[in-house]
Structure formats: C-alpha cells, structure tokens
Amino acid sequence: MAGTYSVSQVNAYIKNMFAQDFALNRISVKGEVSNCKYHTSGHIYFTLKDGSSSMAAVMFAGNRSGLAFRMEEGQKVIVTGSVEVYERDGRYQLYAKQITLDGTGDLFLRFQKLRDELEEMGMFAKEYKQPIPKYARTIGIVTASTGAAIRDIMNIAKRRNPYVQLVLCPALVQGEQAKYSIVRGIERLDAMGLDVLIVGRGGGSIEDLWAFNEEIVARAIFNCRTPIISAVGHETDVTIADYVADLRAPTPSAAAELAVFDYRQFEEQVCLGEERLHRAVARVVERKRFQIRDLEYRLKLKDPERQLNEKRQRLADVQDRIQELMERKIQDTRHRLALMAGKLSGLSPLDKISDGYGFVTDGNGKRLKSVTDIQKGENFHVQLSDGKLTGTVVEIEKGERYVT
Secondary structure, eight states: OOOOOOHHHHHHHHHHHHHHOHHHHSEEEEEEEEEEEEOTTSOEEEEEEOSSOEEEEEEOGGGGGGOOSOOOTTEEEEEEEEEEEETTTTEEEEEEEEEEEEEEOHHHHHHHHHHHHHHHHTTTOGGGOOOOOTTOSEEEEEEOSSSHHHHHHHHHHHHHOTTOEEEEEEOOOSSTTHHHHHHHHHHHHHHTTOSEEEEEEOOOOTTTTGGGGOHHHHHHHHHOSSOEEEEESSTTOOOHHHHHSSEEOSSHHHHHHHHSOOHHHHHHHHHHHHHHHHHHHHHHHHHHHHHHHHHHHHHHHTOHHHHHHHHHHHHHHHHHHHHHHHHHHHHHHHHHHHHHHHHHHHHOHHHHHHTTOOEEEETTSOBOOSGGGSOTTOEEEEEETTEEEEEEOOOOOOOOOOOO
16 A cells, blocks of 8 residues: 655645745746735735636735835736745745736726726716715615625624615626626616615626726716715725726725714714703803893883882982971071061060050051151140050140150
8 A cells, every 4th residue: 555645744745846946946927917915914915817827926025125016907017936835725826026017918908998088088077976975874785695795884884873774786796797787786776766875896806806897887887876985896906986986995894884874973973962052052041041130130120110119219308308498498487587576576666665655646647756747736646555645736846856
C-alpha cells in the first residue's frame, strides 16, 4: 500500500515545489483587474483575469510604495511578483510586489464612454437631483429577493424604524436580462407613489455589477419621479447608476441608513422639542399672568368706585376745610363785631342817658346838636333814661363848643 499523507503534508510539499521553481519566484503577469478591494489594513485584494482564466492576487501594504495609481475595475495591468501556495487553504495566488498600467480593459472603456456621453447630456447635473425625504414612511427596493443586500436593508430598517413600510420588487441584478428586470422594478415602484427608492445589490466584479452601467438603467433612474438612492457593490465600486441617482450610498446598508430615519432618535427629538415647547409656553403663561396682575392692579387704580371714594374723601376734606375756614371767619367776625359793639356801646345815647345825660330833639323829633338848630318859643323834647320831658325855649344863650 502506498504511503498516506496528511493534507498539511501535501500542501507543504506543493508549496515547497512552487518555492523551488525559479520562474514562479519572479514573474510578471498581464491581465485585467476585477473584484478589487482595498482592505482597512492597507492590503489590496483583487483578481487578475484574461478572456478565459483568472488568478487571485494580493498586494500587501508593505509593497504599496511600488503602486503609483489607484487600482479600479477593468484596468489592464502588469503585476510583478511571485506565485506561491497559501498552505492553510491549499490554494495559490499571485503576491504582487509591483503593479504597472498596461492599458484599459474593454468594459472599463465602455464605462468611460457611456459616462462621458451621459454627463454631456446633463443627466448627472445637480439641478436634476431630487432631495431625499427626511422622514420617509414607504421605501421601495429594487434588488434580488435573496442575498445580503435585502437582508442588510431589512435588518437596518427594523432597527432604526419598525414602522417604516418596505416594498420589495425582486429583480435580477446580474446577467444579460438584469438591466430589463431592474428597469421594470423601478417603473413599477415609481407608479406606486412611494417616498423613496433604493436600487442596488451587493459587491462583485465589474462584470457582476455591469447591469448598473447600462444606459437603459441610467435613463430609468433619471426619468423616475420618486427620489432614488443607488447602492451598488462596496464603497470602492462606482457605477453609472451612482452618477444618475439622486443620492449615492457606498453600500446597501448605508442606503438603508440614509433612507430610514432613526425613530428612537426622532422620538427623543420630539420629546425634547415638546419639553422645550412646554417650557416656552410656561414662560409665556407666567409672563402673561404677570401682565394680567399688573393690569388688574392698574384697573383697580382706575376703578370708578375707587376714584369715586377718592373724590368723596377729597370732597369731605374740602368740606372740613371750608367748615374750618367758615368757623374761623365767623369767629373773627364775632370778635370784630364785639369790638365794634363795644365801640358802639361807648357811643350809644342810651348809655349816656343812663349816666345822667339826655337826648334833646326839636318838636319834630330831630336831634338838636347846636343852639342854632332851634328858635325861641319852639318846643323841644328831652329823653331821659326813665322818661321824656317836653318844654318850650324861653331863652337861647350861645357859648363855646364842646368837642367829644
């Protein structure tokens, strides 16, 4: 029986054979770049192919100093390095130490030609881009019904907003009939009046993504009335659909993030806004209450009854003042009257009569102030305190005037 070897022994043996082959240790391979991925570690993984075959290749970050351009799908390159066996997986690949451009592949030329034509037509112009609704409630999806793309979109939509409605229009995303399937999906969903559409698929080579580089798909996206987010491949993959769409997402997952608003964050913002509104309303209410209290106080000051009471009080004060002035005036008048009465009393004939004097009048009762006021033989009267005397002038004798 022949010897039995483990898998590890066989892989190690093959690896050693590759290592001893001088031609494989320093080899230059020409081909077209496909399925190119820039890893976060700095390594570049890609496939080198020609018309009938392909080869896995990698350029480690330490060798990127020998790369003078950014690798893209469809480029024709010459890769210099070594072909070695990856012992763990039992597969060989080309380890690149230097990569130079050898020309551009046919697909890439087609891509550039169509891109330039559509750009010249104005289909990429910003003025034709529609804004993506911030709070979309219905989202249409044109992609394969199975695959990572639809699962990622569904998972992210459920996490961000369980109330959003997803409408899937299954479509072929690879192959000759894919472009027609994608166009039908866009037109059907556009007719439903949804808020936004996501059109895309997961990553792949330039051939896998080529349906999204077709002019018929580009025109369907441009003519769509519903805003469209393109989500084709990985972040480094760029298609014609990305240029025409209203918004480009680097991946289907990123498209879901852009299309589906975060309900919890929205709810928090609404609650925060509600709280701010309540505080603002409370401040306004408090300010209005203060104004009302101020107006009530001012109204009380202007209250007719209050003013009437004030006028009554002022009237009472004036009455008291008038009464006081009148009493003072009466008192002064009484005092002056008493003084005048005293003076008058001093001049009263009755007082003088009571002191032994008499009041003399002629026969007609006219007061006699001089001896010349009466003639001899005329009658006169003398009023005394206790009676009246009547007599006749017998004799008139003039003398000196007494002044009192």
